[in-house]
Amino acid sequence: MKIGVYVCECGINIAATVDVPEVVEKVKSFPNVEICRYNKYTCSDPGQESIRKDIKELNLDRVVVASCSPRMHEPTFRAVVEETGINPYCFEMVNIREHVSWVHKDKEKATEKAVALIAGAVARAQFLEPLERKEVSVIPKSLVVGGGIAGIQAALEIATDGFQVYLVEQSPSLGGRMAQLDKTFPTLDCSACILTPKMVDVARHPNIELLTYSEIEKVDGYIGNFKVTVKKKPRYVDTDKCVGCGLCAEACRLKGRVLNEFDENLSKRSAIYIPFPQAVPLKYTIDSNRCNMLRFGKCGDELLCVEACEQNAIDFEQKEEFVELDVGTIVVATGYDNFDPSNEPKYGYKENPNVITGMEFERLVNAAGPTEGHLEINGKEPENVVFIQCVGSRDKEGHEYCSRVCCMYTAKQAHMVRDKFPDAIISVYFTDVRAFGKGFEEFYNRVLDEDINYLRRELDDSIEVVGNEKGVIVKAEGHPDIHADLVVLATGLVPKSDNKEIARKLNISLSGDGFFMEAHPKLRPLDTFTDGVFLAGCCQSPKDIPDAVAQASGAAVRAASPLAQGKVVVEAITAIIDEDLCSGCRICENLCAYTALEFVSDDKIMKINDVLCKGCGSCAAACPTGAITMKHYSNKQVLAQIGGILNQ
Amino acid sequence: MDEYEPNIIGFLCNWCSYAGADLAGTSRISYPTNIKIIRVMCSGRVDPAFVLEALKKGADGVLVSGCHFGECHYKSGNYKANRRIKLTKKFLEEMGINPNRVRFEFISASEGNRFAEVVTEFVDELKELGPLSLQLIQ
Numbered sequence: 001m002k003i004g005v006y007v008c009e010c011g012i013n014i015a016a017t018v019d020v021p022e023v024v025e026k027v028k029s030f031p032n033v034e035i036c037r038y039n040k041y042t043c044s045d046p047g048q049e050s051i052r053k054d055i056k057e058l059n060l061d062r063v064v065v066a067s068c069s070p071r072m073h074e075p076t077f078r079a080v081v082e083e084t085g086i087n088p089y090c091f092e093m094v095n096i097r098e099h100v101s102w103v104h105k106d107k108e109k110a111t112e113k114a115v116a117l118i119a120g121a122v123a124r125a126q127f128l129e130p131l132e133r134k135e136v137s138v139i140p141k142s143l144v145v146g147g148g149i150a151g152i153q154a155a156l157e158i159a160t161d162g163f164q165v166y167l168v169e170q171s172p173s174l175g176g177r178m179a180q181l182d183k184t185f186p187t188l189d190c191s192a193c194i195l196t197p198k199m200v201d202v203a204r205h206p207n208i209e210l211l212t213y214s215e216i217e218k219v220d221g222y223i224g225n226f227k228v229t230v231k232k233k234p235r236y237v238d239t240d241k242c243v244g245c246g247l248c249a250e251a252c253r254l255k256g257r258v259l260n261e262f263d264e265n266l267s268k269r270s271a272i273y274i275p276f277p278q279a280v281p282l283k284y285t286i287d288s289n290r291c292n293m294l295r296f297g298k299c300g301d302e303l304l305c306v307e308a309c310e311q312n313a314i315d316f317e318q319k320e321e322f323v324e325l326d327v328g329t330i331v332v333a334t335g336y337d338n339f340d341p342s343n344e345p346k347y348g349y350k351e352n353p354n355v356i357t358g359m360e361f362e363r364l365v366n367a368a369g370p371t372e373g374h375l376e377i378n379g380k381e382p383e384n385v386v387f388i389q390c391v392g393s394r395d396k397e398g399h400e401y402c403s404r405v406c407c408m409y410t411a412k413q414a415h416m417v418r419d420k421f422p423d424a425i426i427s428v429y430f431t432d433v434r435a436f437g438k439g440f441e442e443f444y445n446r447v448l449d450e451d452i453n454y455l456r457r458e459l460d461d462s463i464e465v466v467g468n469e470k471g472v473i474v475k476a477e478g479h480p481d482i483h484a485d486l487v488v489l490a491t492g493l494v495p496k497s498d499n500k501e502i503a504r505k506l507n508i509s510l511s512g513d514g515f516f517m518e519a520h521p522k523l524r525p526l527d528t529f530t531d532g533v534f535l536a537g538c539c540q541s542p543k544d545i546p547d548a549v550a551q552a553s554g555a556a557v558r559a560a561s562p563l564a565q566g567k568v569v570v571e572a573i574t575a576i577i578d579e580d581l582c583s584g585c586r587i588c589e590n591l592c593a594y595t596a597l598e599f600v601s602d603d604k605i606m607k608i609n610d611v612l613c614k615g616c617g618s619c620a621a622a623c624p625t626g627a628i629t630m631k632h633y634s635n636k637q638v639l640a641q642i643g644g645i646l647n648q
Numbered sequence: 649m650d651e652y653e654p655n656i657i658g659f660l661c662n663w664c665s666y667a668g669a670d671l672a673g674t675s676r677i678s679y680p681t682n683i684k685i686i687r688v689m690c691s692g693r694v695d696p697a698f699v700l701e702a703l704k705k706g707a708d709g710v711l712v713s714g715c716h717f718g719e720c721h722y723k724s725g726n727y728k729a730n731r732r733i734k735l736t737k738k739f740l741e742e743m744g745i746n747p748n749r750v751r752f753e754f755i756s757a758s759e760g761n762r763f764a765e766v767v768t769e770f771v772d773e774l775k776e777l778g779p780l781s782l783q784l785i786q
């Protein structure tokens with residue numbers, strides 16, 4: 001057995017805290033170590049080349065690299081050894097950066113620890129065995145979850161690449177939050193004008209199957225072969241018959257009595273509704289929480305909607321349906337929720353009708369909104385308007401992050417107030433104006449020139465909005481009180497309340513902020529830890545529309561590439577059973593979460609289906625006779641590693 | 649005299665806890681050098697025999713850490729690990745070894761801070777317990 005060990009200095013990332021030459025000196029004397037070297041950057045071209053050269057010249061049969069986390073560069077080095085004729089599973093990586101040099105300060109102790117970890121890896125390496133990686137075929141279809149701008153963009157891109165896409169949207173229509181916006185910074189395009197054509201493109205695209213008013217129920221399988229169960233909620237309207245004429249909503253007994261969530265509850269709709277006039281698909285839905293017929297089994301003495309519908313489309317018998325989709329890859333684009341300022345009494349939200357959120361403002365200035373675009377509070381045009389920024393963002397006790405869009409949407413909204421009311425007094429309480437995007441600073445400067453008072457306050461300074469008979473008084477520490485008749489809170493973007501549940505279903509992680517976590521913050525920002533599942537838009541972190549769209553196009557490329565290749569290589573790490581040792585006790589059978597273990601009653605032994613096995617090793621840890629071997633994490637390998645580390 | 653430094657082996661699942669330890673690294677949150685980490689795919693892979701072997705070979709404590717309940721990459725490996733570690737602790741107690749030398753923790757990929765805290769706390773606890781001497785027991 002000849003082992004080559006390569007210790008990386010990672011510039012000074014490792015070398016500053018670990019005495020790399022000393023590590024190399026010690027490791028040289030370990031059993032079976034044929035060569036030990038160090039490089040400035042082992043992952044660089046010269047670093048990789050030195051490994052290749054040694055493999056050839058010294059006939060190495062195992063390679064150990066001590067550098068950064070295997071979650072970063074294991075694939076890189078596996079590829080290096082594989083190119084040079086060593087099986088990739090005969091490679092072992094030691095993490096002396098994230099787990100040593102970056103977390104320790106004492107050089108002597110850190111050096112000792114690095115030596116011990118490498119000793120463990122060298123001991124383990126002697127027992128590593130070549131494994132065959134399986135190639136599985138890929139179902140050439142993709143699933144996009146969420147039909148906001150990010151999901152729409154991703155679906156269109158994948159479909160245009162020639163693959164079939166299922167787009168699953170929870171609400172009755174595509175569009176997401178962007179559909180609620182009036183104009184968009186920094187160019188002031190009308191949001192609906194740029195969004196709705198794309199929604200129509202989705203509906204018309206021959207490669208896209210749109211499932212609205214639907215949710216992901218369950219996800220099984222792995223990259224290339226996901227099996228997704230989708231729940232189609234009953235609309236109580238036959239979408240094949242509904243032509244979207246709206247006669248039903250006109251007739252509905254509850255017309256004008258049901259809060260309209262699309263208008264942020266500032267208007268009222270019927271119990272049968274479309275969220276907004278340009279909805280895609282243009283099909284009505286009955287709100288089962290409000291419809292009298294669905295709640296009480298009767299609605300007056302006749303069903304007005306049924307009477308009104310000329311198409312006979314209303315069907316109170318509709319049930320939820322489950323459909324199974326087979327897809328190769330998944331793009332998650334489930335977006336964000338708006339921060340609810342009623343959690344923070346100091347802003348006086350809900351107490352005073354004069355205090356509204358940014359999203360409510362969008363609806364109020366929108367020509368199709370509750371007031372047909374007339375910005376009025378209690379029937380009166382505002383004369384003194386105050387914007388308060390960073391509501392629910394940049395709060396160390398709550399959401400610590402910056403929501404990235406509020407500075408710019410505030411500037412946009414201030415501009416719109418100025419546009420409508422040339423004589424209004426407009427003030428903005430800000431802490432830092434973050435105008436980082438293309439055209440943002442220019443836009444902000446333009447708004448500053450429109451006679452808008454930007455007033456700086458520290459995040460920790462107190463601010464309070466109190467009602468009085470005329471409106472409200474905004475009391476900000478260090479500033480004179482402002483008597484205002486409209487206060488707009490620049491509420492932040494927060495993770496969707498069901499993110500945890502979605503993460504569980506898709507087997508992906510959440511970051512500390514509650515948004516979905518990318519596989520690497522810099523180099524794999526669109527991937528998740530689960531192969532074949534990608535992220536787009538605000539579900540990953542708050543972002544504006546240009547960034548959401550760019551990320552969605554990127555995620556679409558990531559999701560389409562396995563479909564184009566038709567095959568993916570899956571991990572070879574599975575369990576195997578030694579039939580001679582298996583006593584047929586069946587302890588392992590119930591431990592497997594994937595029903596990969598099956599009892600063969602004729603032979604009284606267990607058999608494993610290695611396509612189903614995901615390689616967790618739960619069975620191996622429990623087998624009383626030691627008949628189950630977990631490939632790449634066998635007892636021999638792990639015990640040797642323990643011994644190696646502790647021998648030091 | 650040098651202060652006694654306990655030796656800890658940590659078995660961390662690849663998907664949550666190992667990533668959590670990586671995050672402690674990328675965030676430069678420091679903790680004592682006493683822990684040496686062994687990566688396993690899932691905490692469910694940790695055979696009680698690994699824990700015993702570590703103690704036998706000179707570890708003073710063993711940390712097993714996995715994803716939070718409901719978040720295991722393999723659905724339920726951490727439930728199994730939790731059960732096994734409980735049993736292992738009982739077994740240790742019968743052998744006269746303080747069961748607190750073995751710890752089971754839930755650390756997610758975003759809890760770099762928590763990982764550092766757990767290690768720091770565990771080191772302090774083991775310092776109090778003193779070195780594990782198996783000779784004494786035999």
Ligand SMILES: Cc1cc2nc3c(=O)[nH]c(=O)nc-3n(C[C@H](O)[C@H](O)[C@H](O)COP(=O)(O)OP(=O)(O)OC[C@H]3O[C@@H](n4cnc5c(N)ncnc54)[C@H](O)[C@@H]3O)c2cc1C
Nearest residue numbers: 146148149150170176177184185335336358537538544545
């Ligand atoms: C007040 C305000 C003003 C703004 N103004 C601007 C602006 O002027 N310019 C700009 O660039 N940006 C602006 N933004 C930001 C903009 O809203 C976002 O960048 C954009 O909406 C992000 O799109 P998305 O697709 O990622 O998420 P979303 O728009 O939230 O869409 C997500 C979609 O997924 C669906 N969904 C969620 N969960 C599930 C599930 N489990 N299953 C199926 N479907 C699901 C939702 O129903 C929704 O349709 C503003 C934001 C706010 C709050």
Ligand code: FES
Nearest residue numbers: 661690714715720
């Ligand atoms: S993968 Fe983390 S505990 Fe199972």
